[in-house]
Every structure is written in structure tokens, then in C-alpha cells.
Amino acid sequence: VPPEELAVVVNTGDDFEHFGLHVSPDLDTLLYTLAGINNPTTGWGRDADTWSFMEALEEIGGATWFRLGDKDLALNVLRTHTLRSGTTLSKFTADMTKRWGIASRIIPMSNETVRTVIETELGPLDFQDYFVRRRCEPVAQSIQFRGASDAAPGAELQEIMTGGSLAAVIICPSNPYLSIDPILSVPGIRDALRRCGAPVVAVSPVVSGDSLKGPTAKIMNELGIICSATAIAQHYRGLINGLLIDTDDASLEADIANLGIAVKLSNIVMRSAEDRCTLAKTVVQFAGELGCRVK
Numbered sequence: 001v002p003p004e005e006l007a008v009v010v011n012t013g014d015d016f017e018h019f020g021l022h023v024s025p026d027l028d029t030l031l032y033t034l035a036g037i038n039n040p041t042t043g044w045g046r047d048a049d050t051w052s053f054m055e056a057l058e059e060i061g062g063a064t065w066f067r068l069g070d071k072d073l074a075l076n077v078l079r080t081h082t083l084r085s086g087t088t089l090s091k092f093t094a095d096m097t098k099r100w101g102i103a104s105r106i107i108p109m110s111n112e113t114v115r116t117v118i119e120t121e122l123g124p125l126d127f128q129d130y131f132v133r134r135r136c137e138p139v140a141q142s143i144q145f146r147g148a149s150d151a152a153p154g155a156e157l158q159e160i161m162t163g164g165s166l167a168a169v170i171i172c173p174s175n176p177y178l179s180i181d182p183i184l185s186v187p188g189i190r191d192a193l194r195r196c197g198a199p200v201v202a203v204s205p206v207v208s209g210d211s212l213k214g215p216t217a218k219i220m221n222e223l224g225i226i227c228s229a230t231a232i233a234q235h236y237r238g239l240i241n242g243l244l245i246d247t248d249d250a251s252l253e254a255d256i257a258n259l260g261i262a263v264k265l266s267n268i269v270m271r272s273a274e275d276r277c278t279l280a281k282t283v284v285q286f287a288g289e290l291g292c293r294v295k
Contacts, residue, residue, distance in 0.1 A: 001280075001284060002103075003102075003103035003104045004103045004104065005167075006104040006105070007104065007105040007106075007107055007160055008030060008104060008105070008106050008107065009107050009108075009109055009157060009183060010026050010027050010030055010106060010107065010108055010109060011026050011109060011174075011179050011180070011182045011183050012024060012026065012027065012089065012108045012109055012110065012114060012182070013109075013114050013115060013116035013127065013145055013178075013182030013183075013185075014026050014116060014127050014128065014131075014178075014179075014182075015027075015113075015115070016115070016126060016127070016128050018066055018068075018128075019062075020080070021073075021076045021077060021079075021080045022076065022079050022080045022083055023066075023068075023076050023128075024076075024079065024089070024108075025044065025128075026179075027089075027093055027106065027108060028044075028072065028075060028076075029043075029044055030106055031075075031093070031096055031097065031100065031102070031106060032045070032046055032047075034097075034100075034102045034104060034106070035100035035101070035102055037100070045067070045068075045069050045072050046069055046071045046072055049069030049070060049071045049072060050069060050070045050071070051067075051069055051070065052070055053068065053069075053070050053073050054067060054068065054069070065132060065133045066128060066132055066133070075096070079092055088111040088154065089108045089111050090107060090108055090111055090154040090155075090156060090157075093106050093107070093108060094106075094156075105156070107154065107156055107157050107160075108154065109153065109157070109182065109183040109186055109189070110151040110152060110153055110154060110186045111154050112147065112150060112151035112152065113147045113151070114145055114146070114147045114148045114151050114182060114185065114186065115127070115145070115146045115147055116143065116144070116145055116146075116178060116182050117143070117144045117145075117146055118130045118138070118140050118142075118143055118144075119140070119141045119142040119143070119144065120138035120139055120140060120141060121138060121139050121141070122138050124144075125138060127178070131178075131215075136214075136215040136218060136219075139222050140218075140219050140222045140223060141222070141223075142223075143177055143178070143181070143219075145181070145182050145185040148182070148185040148186055148187070149187065151186045151187065152186065152187060152188060153186055153188055153189055153192075157189075158188070158192070161189070161192035161193065161196055162192060162195075162196070164197065166196050166197070166198035167198055167287070167288075167291070168198050168199050168200075168201065168284065168287035168288070168291070169193055169196065169198055169199070169200040169201070169287075170201050170202075170203070170283055170284070170287065171200070171201070171202035171203065171236070171240065172203060173202075173203040173204060173205040173212060173268065174205060175205060175211075175214055175215070175216045175219070176205065176216070176232060176235050176236070177216070177219055177220075177223075178214075178215075178216075178219070184239075190239060193239060194238070194239060198287075198291070199241045199242060199287045199288075199290035199291050200239060200240045200241050200242075201240060201241065201242040201243070201244065201283055201286055201287045201290065202232070202236050202240045202242070202243050202244070203243075203244045203268060203279070203283055204229045204232045204233075204243060204244065204245045204246065204249070204268065205232065206227055206228060206229050206231070206232055206249075207229075207245075207246040207248055207249060207268065207269060208246070208248045208249065209226075209227050209228055210227065211227065212268075212269060212270075228249075228252065229243070229245040229246070229249045229252050229256065230252050230255050230256055233255075233256040233259050233261050234259065236261075237259050237260070237261065240261060241261065241262060241290050242261060242262040242263070242264065242286055242287070242290050243256055243261050243262070243263055243264075244263075244264050244266055244268060244279075244282065244283050244286055245263060245264075245265060245266075245268070246265070246266070246267065246268045246269065247265045247266065247267060249265075250265055253265065262290055264282070264286045264289075266279070266282045267279075
């Protein structure tokens with residue numbers, strides 16, 4: 001897919017205020033990655049960053065559980081200043097994509113505030129408190145998306161979803177409950193995807209009863225959901241036309257097909273850049289195969 005034909009809708013339910021700064025972890029990770037300045041070792045932050053700010057903060061007794069490198073800090077300072085001046089999050093993000101020469105569009109799910117909150121035995125925890133500070137250790141009882149009912153997709157996202165030019169919608173193998181559901185909680189997005197006329201394809205984040213990365217399996221188990229590709233299909237039923245699952249889950253193909261969802265088997269475990277490229281090509285091809293069925 002040519003970069004200029006790709007638009008990525010990003011979860012902002014993880015955003016939070018930290019030391020007075022508006023921090024957008026998912027947006028920044030995507031910006032850094034597509035600009036080629038990400039830290040490939042940590043999976044977050046900028047490459048070759050320095051830590052003078054964090055070292056000084058620790059020296060004077062400040063909280064250091066959420067790490068911001070000096071270069072990363074600069075982006076968050078500018079974002080906070082710009083938003084307080086009246087610019088939308090979508091406009092600021094678009095400006096950064098242009099500055100870093102990113103041809104693809106990076107679009108926040110909403111310009112309004114939506115915050116993911118995990119209800120636990122310790123009480124409600126904001127996402128970053130749960131995910132970073134407490135390392136996902138508390139038992140999840142339920143998940144809320146506070147502010148979602150008052151939010152709306154931005155103008156650019158609405159135009160993409162309703163303009164009739166979409167070739168495909170791909171739901172990446174992120175955590176359905178923490179990363180995808182916040183996007184779908186914004187009023188209008190789920191219905192627009194159902195009516196967009198393009199195939200909607202998801203990649204399972206689960207292989208052989210375990211999550212590929214992060215706390216997906218843990219959360220599913222705590223919510224009383226069997227961790228399987230079938231459960232992922234059930235979660236997205238009514239929204240997706242196809243689900244890409246790993247060849248190790250071939251025994252689940254018939255069960256998923258019985259839900260009215262087309263299935264494609266492939267190696268979806270990504271251990272290298274080559275694996276990621278292969279998976280991307282496979283899912284785009286799968287969407288193309290399904291295209292004629294949804295028009």
C-alpha cells in the first residue's frame with residue numbers, strides 16, 4: 001500500500017496528564033515509528049534519547065514511574081502548549097506528520113477527551129497507572145471509557161469513513177479490550193465502519209490460547225473469557241467480515257466461519273521486520289479477496 005493511501009486511526013484512551021503535560025503514548029509511538037526515529041529496543045520513545053530530565057526529576061524526589069526522554073519531553077511540551085492555544089489534537093498530529101515527512105495520515109480517534117479506566121480490586125485505575133505504574137498486576141473486573149458518550153470522531157475521520165473511498169479497514173492485532181474498544185466506543189465509529197462498504201478485516205492477537213504481546217490473555221481470563229481466536233471473532237462479530245488467524249489455530253476455523261466471518265490461516269507471529277511486512281501483505285490480500293463480497 002503506498003504510504004499516502006494509508007490512514008491510521010489511533011487510540012487516545014491511553015492519553016493522560018503527567019506533570020501538567022498532555023501525553024499521547026500511542027500517537028507518539030506511531031509518529032516516531034513512521035518517521036524512523038523510534039526506539040526499537042523499548043518499543044516506545046525516541047531512538048538515541050537522553051535522560052537528563054528524568055535524572056533531575058529523580059534527584060529532587062519527583063515520580064519517575066512514567067519515563068519521558070528529553071526528546072520525547074519536547075514533543076509533549078509542544079503538544080500541551082499547542083492544545084492550550086486552541087488547536088485540536090488532530091491538527092497538531094497532522095502538523096507533526098508533515099514536519100517529519102510522514103506521507104500516511106495519523107488520526108486520533110477523537111479530539112474530545114476519552115479515558116480508559118480499569119476497574120480492579122483496588123478500585124478504578126487510570127490506564128497508565130494500571131499498565132505502566134502497576135505493570136498490569138491488579139485483577140481487571142471491568143473496563144470503562146470515560147467521556148466516550150460525549151465524544152465524536154474528528155472531521156477527517158468522519159470523511160474517510162463516509163466518503164466511499166475506503167478500499168479496506170484493517171484492525172491490527174492490538175489488545176481488543178484496551179486498544180481497539182476505546183476507538184469503537186466513540187459514537188458513530190462502529191456504525192460508520194459497518195456501513196463503509198469496504199471489507200473490515202481483523203488480525204487475531206491470540207495464538208494457541210495465549211496473547212502475542214501484553215496483557216490480553218490475562219485480561220480475558222480475568223473477565224471470564226476463554227483466550228482463543230474464537231473469542232476474538234465473537235468479540236468483533238457484526239463488525240468484521242474476515243479474521244486472520246495463525247496456522248496453529250486451524251482447528252478453530254470452522255467455529256469462526258459458523259459465526260459468519262471469513263477465515264484465513266497464516267503465520268501471524270511477528271519476530272522480525274520481514275515477518276511484519278509479510279503479515280501486512282497477507283492481510284491486505286485477504287481484504288482484497290473479501291472486497292467483492294461486501295459490495
